[in-house]
Amino acid sequence: MSHSATDNEDQIELGRDENKAIRQRSLRLLGSLLSPHKKALAIAAGLVMLSSLGQVAGPWLVGWTIDNALMPLMEDGDTGPLTFSGLTYLAAAVIGGLAAGAYIRQAARIAQGVMYDLRRRVFRQTQRLSLEFHEKYTSGRVISRQTSDMEALRELLDGGLTGVISSMFLMVFIAGTIVFTDLGSAGILALAFIPSFFLTRWFQKKSQLFYREQRTASARLIVKFVETMTGMRAVQAFRRESTTERDFGNLSNSYREAFLKVFSINGRFQPGLVVIGNLTVVVALAVGAWRVIEGDLGAGTLVAVLLLVKRFFQPIQQIGMFYNSFQSATAALEKVSGLLAEEPTVVEPKNPAPLENPRGDLRLSSVKFRYGSGPVVLPHMDLHIPAGQTVALVGTTGAGKSTLAKLVTRFYDASEGTISLDGVDLREISTDDLRNAVVMVTQEAYLFSGSVRENIALGKPGATDEEIVAAAQAVGAHEFILKMPEGYDTEVNKRGGRVSAGQKQLLSFARAFLADPAVLVLDEATASLDLPGERIVQHGLQTLLADRTAIIIAHRLSTVAIADRVLVMAHGEVTEDGTPEELLAAGGTFADLNQAWEDSLV
Known part of the structure; x- marks a missing residue:
């Protein structure tokens, strides 16, 4: 093997090690931010489970009512089972709704607590770092850490994370309910999950690449804006308005194109999931109807399965969309963690010597x-x-x-x-x-x-x-x-x-x-x-x-x-x-x- 090939492999290995170190650093930062909220996170997990159970209970109760409450009502006029299912459905809806609302509020408190802590850390760190850092690190980059990067993290914690946790629990409970209700329908859902998985993976890889481009373009745009505003006297003195406007326009165009790339893959991912979901419902309806005619499946069970299958693909779409926010937030977290990992070159002494009444020698x-x-x-x-x-x-x-x-x-x-x-x-x-x-x-x-x-x-x-x-x-x-x-x-x-x-x-x-x-x-x-x-x-x-x-x-x-x-x-x-x-x-x-x-x- 040639020396150049060996050098390339070494560089690739170093790049992987560096990326791994950056990810570990970011995860440590996230862990330290979430650590004070362990109890609140446990409560939030319990609330989201309760909310998901409430959502899954609805379709299952509809199926149970058709198969077990309508027949007694039609044959004997017995309204007891129907009343029971109706009250149970109402209780599940109320409990699920209250749990969902409480979870959203709890998640918002956690998110704002994390952001409050992180903003203070970044501000404290920028003041702690030595002059050498500030002479090398442009003010635009520091502002980008406190604005666009913080905003990306806030969006993740405020909405994205709330939605994806709820979606994951909902998917698990829906799948479990379908397996419990009808194993044959669960097999159809499992087959439909395969193309959904590959479509989501494709979306994740593409969005990871495009969101990194978008974050980079955003940071460059902010840096250019801050530098231009800070140096406005020089810009106007040397009549550089047209030049700076052209440069800013180019950066704005790069930012716009990066966003268009993101939306272009969104425009393929969401319709793709809709098509897979609708085809799955069609197949489940066709097979289920045939089984109802054959007497192998109750009509109520078929209705419940169809409702559950339809709901199953909505969380997948939310998880895929969450990955957009996740990639943006991951890139932001890497940059913020990098700033927080900087060490002052002028170090505070561990055991400072007293300096009483200094003379100035x-x-x-x-x-x-x-x-x-x-x-x-x-x-x-x-x-x-x-x-x-x-x-x-x-x-x-x-x-x-x-x-x-x-x-x-x-x-x-x-x-x-x-x-x-x-x-x-x-x-x-x-x-x-x-x-x-x-x-x-x-x-x-x-x-x-x-x-x-x-x-x-x-x-x-x-x-x-x-x-x-x-x-x-x-x-x-x-x-x-x-x-x-x-x-x-x-x-x-x-x-x-x-x-x-x-x-x-x-x-x-x-x-x-x-x-x-x-x-x-x-x-x-x-x-x-x-x-x-x-x-x-x-x-x-x-x-x-x-x-x-x-x-x-x-x-x-x-x-x-x-x-x-x-x-x-x-x-x-x-x-x-x-x-x-x-x-x-x-x-x-x-x-x-x-x-x-x-x-x-x-």
């Missing part, structure tokens, strides 16, 4: 870093930042400045070496303590839906109104807040649409001031501001940096001027280190950058 020792399996970004970094010092990082794009900020804030862990705060390795500090001690303010001053007060209070949940106002006053945001329609209670639109870029940045500074961290990292915090806007935040920035360790990443050297120390970075290494005045006098890279910046202002 930072030290990087022999730090080396790469993103995943990519190239090395920081080849070797030894750096000490004493407590209370303001350090500015400057350099060209890709020099490693933002990477260093992510390591100091422990959004990523160093590939090699250690980063310590007040002598404690960041890996040994609990996330709560670290986030209280180290705060990052980014270029995008993100404001959440809610009031100005609530947005500032994110820096310190539970802060008093006096503390919130004091934080705003400290950074120079208090005056413009008071001029807003409702002051601190003014609702901000999504992404802070009611305030300017400079005002949003001041609010983010107030949030950071309220948090009162020992270490503050500003990653291009003024990059999106124009010069007037930058002047607005300069005072707030100086107040914010007072008496704390600060790392400022900035291209604008006006921001760098307030730093005690400047580090010039290139290719992940520090090439210059000193005060702004020392580096300007040395005439190196920093001096060149400063001159270029001054020339740009002319």
